[in-house]
Amino acid sequence: MGDADKLKITIDREGCIGDGACCNDAPETFEMDDDDIAVLKDPVGDDRDTVLEAAQNCPTDAIKVEDTATGEVLYPEG
16 A cells, blocks of 8 residues: 555546556555446555556546645546
């Protein structure tokens, strides 16, 4: 875990296509709901690098990750 507690993770439900890549990459953080849309399972389930990798692998960039300590958007990069 560690620094994942300093992340704000937002999922754009309209942008999610139910690919499930985030769940494969960060299974302790993301899961699919009954509509096959990604939701947060546990915002500190996986470490920071794992969460960022999952966001980067989302085919529609539906996952936004911010550093709550600095307010910086870590993904997608501006």
